[in-house]
Amino acid sequence: MFPSATEPDQLTREALLPAVRDLLRTLGEPGEPVPFEDGSLPVYAVGDQLVLKLYPPVHLDELTTERTMLEVLHGKLPVPTPGVVHAGTRDGWGYVVMERLRGRPLKQVWPELSTADKLALAPKIGEALSTLHSVNDPVLSVLAPPDWAAFLAGQREKLVDHHRKTTLDEHWLAQLPDFVDSVDLGTPQTVPLHTEVMRDHLMVTREGDGWQLSGLFDFEPAMRGAPEYEFAAVGLFVSSGDSAFLRSLLLAYGYHPAELGPDFSRRCLAYTLLHVYSDFRWYLDVLPAPREPTFVSLADAWWGV
Numbered sequence: 001m002f003p004s005a006t007e008p009d010q011l012t013r014e015a016l017l018p019a020v021r022d023l024l025r026t027l028g029e030p031g032e033p034v035p036f037e038d039g040s041l042p043v044y045a046v047g048d049q050l051v052l053k054l055y056p057p058v059h060l061d062e063l064t065t066e067r068t069m070l071e072v073l074h075g076k077l078p079v080p081t082p083g084v085v086h087a088g089t090r091d092g093w094g095y096v097v098m099e100r101l102r103g104r105p106l107k108q109v110w111p112e113l114s115t116a117d118k119l120a121l122a123p124k125i126g127e128a129l130s131t132l133h134s135v136n137d138p139v140l141s142v143l144a145p146p147d148w149a150a151f152l153a154g155q156r157e158k159l160v161d162h163h164r165k166t167t168l169d170e171h172w173l174a175q176l177p178d179f180v181d182s183v184d185l186g187t188p189q190t191v192p193l194h195t196e197v198m199r200d201h202l203m204v205t206r207e208g209d210g211w212q213l214s215g216l217f218d219f220e221p222a223m224r225g226a227p228e229y230e231f232a233a234v235g236l237f238v239s240s241g242d243s244a245f246l247r248s249l250l251l252a253y254g255y256h257p258a259e260l261g262p263d264f265s266r267r268c269l270a271y272t273l274l275h276v277y278s279d280f281r282w283y284l285d286v287l288p289a290p291r292e293p294t295f296v297s298l299a300d301a302w303w304g305v
Contacts, residue, residue: 001091002054002090002092003019013036013042014035016054017035020033020042020044020054023052023090024046027097029046029097032047033052039218041054041055041062042056046097051082051097051099051100052096053066053095053098054094055220059094059220060092063095065142065143065144065220065222067087068139069140069143069192070084070219071084072192077128078127078213079216080101080214081215081219082099082101083099101203101215101217103203103214104204105201105203106202106204109204120210122239122246122248123248123252124212124213125197125234125238125249126250126251126253127253128213128216129234129249130252132194133193140224143222143224144223145223148190148224152274155274155275156274159273162278166279166280166281168280172284172295175294179296180270180273182266183266183269184263188226188227190225191225193223193224193227194216194222195223195225195230196218196277197237198236198237199238201216202215203216228271229275232271232275234246235302240288241287243304243305246305262296262299265303265304265305266295268302268303269295269303287302288302
């Protein structure tokens with residue numbers, strides 16, 4: 001049986017292996033599970049063809065989100081997404097057995113890529129996100145939040161407290177309210193969002209002399225929201241300050257060059273500050289430093305194209 005998961009050590013992937021093996025036998029998938037080390041939730045390779053992902057009781061709502069996204073998106077994007085083989089609950093835990101994607105994580109191969117290799121991938125990512133955001137299926141109405149404007153208002157209300165908990169220093173905390181209030185986020189139509197498009201969640205394969213996208217995965221934090229909320233993670237964890245890469249991605253997504261000015265950059269930064277998982281203390285440590293210690297300068301450094 002799966003544990004109640006009230007203690008952190010009960011969530012170790014190795015400790016869960018007996019329950020995982022029994023679940024797989026019940027499902028008729030007898031392959032030996034091998035834990036993946038990365039990821040916030042327990043995930044296991046099951047042979048060469050399948051992956052099992054578990055959702056502890058405190059994350060059970062994410063099962064519905066991920067299962068729904070995978071079932072709706074499968075075969076609809078220009079990049080493969082995992083197909084669902086089995087999904088359900090057991091002992092209060094959720095699970096999805098899904099198809100395993102080909103290739104290697106983009107994060108793993110990134111240091112091997114030339115500038116030209118990287119730039120060649122940018123429009124493919126942009127096209128995939130454009131297609132994702134255009135999916136209009138009533139089944140996706142289950143995605144949170146039910147009211148985008150109310151969600152942003154709630155994020156704004158706890159903005160300073162959230163970032164103070166991440167140990168962001170007072171210099172930046174003092175600028176937060178005025179910067180976010182100065183950015184007009186408008187009232188955009190909401191679309192399905194991945195929300196964590198990063199090199200970790202993109203798969204690539206080498207084909208001939210170049211690299212191709214071979215997968216996009218990890219949909220449990222998916223939401224419905226403003227399209228530009230998506231570019232918070234993209235700017236931080238894919239382009240990471242590479243303006244040529246980001247520009248190529250955005251043009252392939254469908255932006256006109258005239259739309260990619262300071263207002264766009266500042267909206268992306270505002271969405272980053274309001275993001276559910278925003279950790280600006282960390283971003284400042286790993287991304288290029290701005291010319292000046294202001295959020296306006298940061299917007300230009302990380303989303304300026």
